[in-house]
Amino acid sequence: MADYQAWIIYNGNLSEEKFIELASWIDTVAKSYSITTKLVKNNHLLPTCSDTGPTLVGYSEPELPHFVIFLDKDVLLAKQFESMGIPVYNNANCIETCDNKSLTFQVLAAHGIPMPKTILAPFVFHQHQDYTPFHQAAKALGFPLVLKEAYGSFGMQVYLIHSMGDLLQKINELGNRPFLLQEFIASSKGKDIRLNVVGNEVVASMMRISSTDFRANVSNGGEMLTYDPSEEEIELAIKSSQLVGADFAGVDLLFSEDGSPLVCEINSNAHIKNIFDCTGINVASYIVPHILQKYKEHLK
Ligand SMILES: Nc1ncnc2c1ncn2[C@@H]1O[C@H](COP(=O)(O)OP(=O)(O)O)[C@@H](O)[C@H]1O
Ligand SMILES: [Mg+2]
Incomplete structure (x- = not known):
């Protein structure tokens, strides 16, 4: 198997365990695919722009990766890699769209995706x-x-x-x-579902319920329950994820009054430990082969 070099970029400014955790889960799976990886903090890379083109301070061509797995929201850094000809997964445009919730809804509304007004x-x-x-x-x-x-x-x-x-x-x-x-969306108060999409597949899902807050986020006290999504929910999550150009995403859906799903947000760098704790599914084991396949297609 060809040996690819990949950098895994993560947020270098937040010392919280969950940021490095996501990167190390991806790293473990990547190694099992014979990808040579390097975990790099976003803030340890300095995009440089000059008349000789885009570069990164301190790195010359041979040290650069074949592709980048981007687990941060540093859109300018992601764009720098792309302008240097290095593919980034998720791509910079996707990260930009998901990071800005207003932009996300604007993109989805243009395609008639169900959402709260x-x-x-x-x-x-x-x-x-x-x-x-x-x-x-x-x-x-x-x-x-x-x-x-x-x-x-x-x-x-x-x-x-x-x-x-x-x-x-x-x-x-x-x-x-x-x-x-x-x-x-009162019918969804303290309740939502998180669907992890990789490529054109939902690979893991959970419901989150909070009895103390209208926000169902686990980090905010929400409890996790295993959840078997309907065809409609699966289709909506995949379509939304594709519209923002995501290779992998955590899509949050709300329940409208008649029970049909509404898009709440799309996370381009969703943490995957909670969903593992809830379902036993390691989403990284889907993300890595998907990226590898995308990269190989890019080489063709
Ligand atoms: N329009 C809404 N109506 C009801 N609940 C909502 C609405 N928007 C968000 N929530 C709740 O708030 C939580 C956080 O919102 P979200 O947009 O996912 O932001 P974050 O990026 O902080 O997770 C959601 O998981 C959901 O439980
Ligand atoms: Mg959310």
Whole structure:
């Protein structure tokens, strides 16, 4: 078997175990496929731009990998690899789309994907001063509504807003951070499903239920239950993942009143330990061969 060199990029600024864990799970599987790997912190690579083209400080051609498994959200670094001719999985465009929840919904809405009604807040440099659009948005969505910062994870930047006063206070707190306002799906309160998609297959699923919070995130107290997704849920997760260009993704779905699924978000670097604890399925064992196959197709 050909020996490929791959770099596995992970977040170097967060020391939490779960970030290095994801990288090391991928690493273990990659080694079993005879891929020579190197785990690299995103912040230890410095993209350089000059008239000689894109490079990385301190690395010359022979030391560079054949491809990169990108488990971080450093979009500029991912783009740098791509402009150096090195394929990145997930690709930079996918990471960019998934990292920004507003962008995710914009891409999905263009393809008629079922989702909670979502209104994207106007761009500001410093602070919103004109509240007219938020009165309009609140009228369109009703209270309670969900405010999500465009960039966030583990439920930490997702808020349930009960009144106009609370909404304006939160908007003031956010300053110039981008956010969206969304219909609250009451039928899915504290309950969602996570489907891990690899290529065009759902490889693992779980339900998450919280009795204490409207957010079902496990890191926020949600409990995990094994879950057998319906055909409709499977199709929606795969289609959404493909629309954002993901090779692998953790797709969160909500339950609408009639039980049909709605896309909540797509994670381009979903952590895979929780789903392993719940299902016994190691998602990395699907991700690595899928990437290898994609890379081989790229070589053709
Ligand atoms: N529109 C909504 N209606 C009801 N619950 C929601 C809605 N959006 C998100 N949630 C809940 O909040 C959780 C976190 O939201 P999500 O968009 O997945 O952000 P994060 O990236 O922080 O996980 C979801 O898993 C879900 O339980
Ligand atoms: Mg989520």
